[in-house]
Amino acid sequence: MNPALRQTVCFLVISTLLAVSASAQLLVEESFNYAAASSIGSATTAGFSGNWRYLGTPANVTAGSLGYTDGNGAVLGTSNNQLEVGDDRRAQASFDTSGGGALGSYVDGTGNIGADNTTLYLSILMQCPTGTAGFAAFELNRDSDSDSERVMSIDLSTLNHGGSSNYFFTTYSGGFVDTGYDLSTSGSTTQFFVIRFDFASGADTFSVYANPTLGTEPGEPMVTGTFSDLSFDRIGFANFVDPGTTILFDELRLGTSYAAVTAIPEPGATAAFAGLAALVMGLGFARNRKAR
Numbered sequence: 001m002n003p004a005l006r007q008t009v010c011f012l013v014i015s016t017l018l019a020v021s022a023s024a025q026l027l028v029e030e031s032f033n034y035a036a037a038s039s040i041g042s043a044t045t046a047g048f049s050g051n052w053r054y055l056g057t058p059a060n061v062t063a064g065s066l067g068y069t070d071g072n073g074a075v076l077g078t079s080n081n082q083l084e085v086g087d088d089r090r091a092q093a094s095f096d097t098s099g100g101g102a103l104g105s106y107v108d109g110t111g112n113i114g115a116d117n118t119t120l121y122l123s124i125l126m127q128c129p130t131g132t133a134g135f136a137a138f139e140l141n142r143d144s145d146s147d148s149e150r151v152m153s154i155d156l157s158t159l160n161h162g163g164s165s166n167y168f169f170t171t172y173s174g175g176f177v178d179t180g181y182d183l184s185t186s187g188s189t190t191q192f193f194v195i196r197f198d199f200a201s202g203a204d205t206f207s208v209y210a211n212p213t214l215g216t217e218p219g220e221p222m223v224t225g226t227f228s229d230l231s232f233d234r235i236g237f238a239n240f241v242d243p244g245t246t247i248l249f250d251e252l253r254l255g256t257s258y259a260a261v262t263a264i265p266e267p268g269a270t271a272a273f274a275g276l277a278a279l280v281m282g283l284g285f286a287r288n289r290k291a292r
């Protein structure tokens with residue numbers, strides 16, 4: 001290979017690796033890498049601190065992952081198992097909010113995730129096999145596990161939304177529903193939601209995507225709005241009110257970009273590197289043959 005070409009190829013390899021690392025910063029991933037059992041157990045995974053906590057009976061871990069394929073046929077990356085929350089229980093876990101933790105650059109002055117002038121993306125898979133529920137929700141809380149400190153949820157709640165069987169993005173104040181935003185999707189199949197948080201010095205902005213395309217942020221979210229303070233430090237997986245229902249959760253992701261939390265397990269960094277490495281080797285081989 002002539003030196004100029006070799007330089008070009010090296011530049012391509014390095015710039016590709018840099019571009020990949022800059023664009024896809026997945027910070028926390030909860031894929032439920034726990035054994036299928038009647039209890040999720042106590043130990044949390046990377047990105048969290050402390051143990052899982054329960055209101056009522058512990059949530060189950062069931063074998064296999066929920067799955068999602070977008071309108072273009074792209075398949076969301078999944079791994080390990082999933083969480084099943086039966087009626088009358090809630091599992092909660094706190095994020096690692098230390099300065100050196102995965103979410104360290106998002107931690108504000110009060111130890112919550114929501115530093116001014118930062119943008120954070122969160123994605124979650126949910127499925128309610130019965131299609132409706134009195135109250136079944138993925139929740140974010142701040143400072144306490146109690147309902148009074150709940151910030152928001154993505155939920156199915158005939159109780160809170162006038163009997164609607166649609167999924168809603170709901171904000172809370174002092175333990176009560178502040179506003180419910182209709183996500184215009186329902187049913188017993190798996191749902192994929194992405195929330196974009198734009199944290200500001202005053203009210204924070206949320207944008208929620210329901211069953212969107214993977215990889216590239218759509219131009220228009222399903223719902224968007226502002227709320228006084230969307231900062232949080234813990235998650236909850238809850239199911240109350242409606243005996244006989246269960247709700248499944250999987251693949252919670254927090255990241256710096258839309259692409260990071262809507263991962264498609266294809267070419268990616270490894271394959272791009274392998275392709276360029278093959279090119280380098282191929283060119284080197286061609287040069288050696290020529291030199292003979």
Ligand SMILES: [Ca+2]
Nearest residue numbers: 031065079081
């Ligand atoms: Ca999983």
Ligand SMILES: [Ca+2]
Nearest residue numbers: 200201202204
């Ligand atoms: Ca704020």
